[in-house]
Amino acid sequence: MFYGWTLVAVGFVVTCIGMGAMMSLSIFLQPLSQAMGWSRAGISAAGLLNFLGMGLGSFVWGAMSDRFGTRAVVISGGVLLGGGLVAASQANTLLQFQLCFGVLVGLAIGSFYAPLTALTTKWFTENRSLAVALVSAGMGLGSTVLGPLVRGLITSYDWRVAMIVVGNIAWLVIIPAALLVREPARAAGLSSAGAGIPAGPELTAAQAFRTPQFAAVAFTHFCCCAAHSGPIFHMVSNAMDHGISAMTAATVFGVAGIGSLGGKILCGLIADRIGAKRMILIGLTAQATAIALYTLIGSAAAFYALALGFGFSYGGVMPLYAIVVREYFGAKIMGTVFGALGAVATLGMAIGPVAGGFFYDSFGSYFWLFAGSAGIGLGAVAIAATFRPPQPVQVPLPTPSLAG
Numbered sequence: 077m078f079y080g081w082t083l084v085a086v087g088f089v090v091t092c093i094g095m096g097a098m099m100s101l102s103i104f105l106q107p108l109s110q111a112m113g114w115s116r117a118g119i120s121a122a123g124l125l126n127f128l129g130m131g132l133g134s135f136v137w138g139a140m141s142d143r144f145g146t147r148a149v150v151i152s153g154g155v156l157l158g159g160g161l162v163a164a165s166q167a168n169t170l171l172q173f174q175l176c177f178g179v180l181v182g183l184a185i186g187s188f189y190a191p192l193t194a195l196t197t198k199w200f201t202e203n204r205s206l207a208v209a210l211v212s213a214g215m216g217l218g219s220t221v222l223g224p225l226v227r228g229l230i231t232s233y234d235w236r237v238a239m240i241v242v243g244n245i246a247w248l249v250i251i252p253a254a255l256l257v258r259e260p261a262r263a264a265g266l267s268s269a270g271a272g273i274p275a276g277p278e279l280t281a282a283q284a285f286r287t288p289q290f291a292a293v294a295f296t297h298f299c300c301c302a303a304h305s306g307p308i309f310h311m312v313s314n315a316m317d318h319g320i321s322a323m324t325a326a327t328v329f330g331v332a333g334i335g336s337l338g339g340k341i342l343c344g345l346i347a348d349r350i351g352a353k354r355m356i357l358i359g360l361t362a363q364a365t366a367i368a369l370y371t372l373i374g375s376a377a378a379f380y381a382l383a384l385g386f387g388f389s390y391g392g393v394m395p396l397y398a399i400v401v402r403e404y405f406g407a408k409i410m411g412t413v414f415g416a417l418g419a420v421a422t423l424g425m426a427i428g429p430v431a432g433g434f435f436y437d438s439f440g441s442y443f444w445l446f447a448g449s450a451g452i453g454l455g456a457v458a459i460a461a462t463f464r465p466p467q468p469v470q471v472p473l474p475t476p477s478l479a480g
Contacts, residue, residue, distance in 0.1 A: 096218020125178025133186020138415020153187025209344025306428025335387025343392030
């Protein structure tokens with residue numbers, strides 16, 4: 077069997093556990109507030125630090141994966157993730173929790189998605205969108221796998237026990253899986269010309285960062301993440317505020333993960349046929365529409381239905397940015413460029429959790445969170461419509477000699 081699919085399976089498992097552990101903060105939100113007396117905005121600040129750390133980590137770990145290899149990066153991230161979760165479980169002050177769960181866990185998560193996605197694009201020429209989508213699908217499934225488990229552990233024991241268990245799962249699953257990560261033999265020899273960029277010298281990371289194409293893709297990704305991060309993070313609390321039980325609200329969160337999984341796979345298959353840009357435009361439009369509909373619903377059935385559609389839309393879009401980067405900038409600097417893109421995107425992800433906490437504490441509901449997020453989502457659609465491949469790098473011609 078082509079080993080690239082083994083790498084896809086590893087990426088799926090690692091991103092599932094890693095992102096599921098980080099996003100479980102939304103399950104801990106209300107129990108932490110009740111048990112420790114911390115405000116929702118204060119706990120949500122750990123989510124802000126998660127995404128800031130993830131953004132910085134994506135760039136640093138991505139550059140390190142280009143230099144030292146992806147296996148070492150993922151193993152290091154697995155060790156750090158488990159340590160951050162176990163340390164956070166022992167926090168007695170809000171600041172201790174924010175540093176352990178926010179900073180350490182966020183930095184650790186940055187070592188998974190960007191480096192593994194970049195490596196996957198190097199393994200595949202055919203079915204590239206599908207392969208990247210499957211790696212990304214683990215991120216969406218993480219909340220489905222760990223959400224009910226965390227909720228059950230909190231109900232049976234307390235939040236500290238639940239967080240210790242998640243930390244140990246991270247160690248026991250991610251570190252052994254990372255040992256299977258392998259670089260493709262031809263990765264060093266790939267050129268940008270073979271990646272969809274007109275023939276010419278291989279772009280350096282500095283050259284790529286100065287192109288308007290990188291700016292357009294990065295700003296679109298930023299707006300996309302800013303639009304959906306708040307609704308995702310506050311999904312459980314919003315449902316509970318409408319009278320939905322805690323366990324039912326956790327399963328609503330899981331349904332969004334199932335929708336995200338389906339969106340990644342189906343949109344990846346479609347993108348291989350109609351192109352990543354066109355599929356991004358379709359997905360971003362659907363995402364903005366789904367977010368706006370959250371201002372109108374209140375029943376459990378409506379929450380389930382919308383969670384499925386919302387998860388499908390944001391899940392289907394997320395892996396396609398990697399395909400655009402691979403096609404525009406080539407394989408050699410993929411880890412660095414996609415890591416930088418991830419750093420910009422996670423700034424958008426960092427806005428939503430804190431904005432949701434602020435709006436709730438200020439107005440007693442999440443209405444303005446959903447309204448603002450929908451508007452930002454429409455902005456992402458407008459920017460994505462400007463995507464164009466970069467111009468070829470011009471090779472200076474040698475000056476003819478007049479001697480002789």
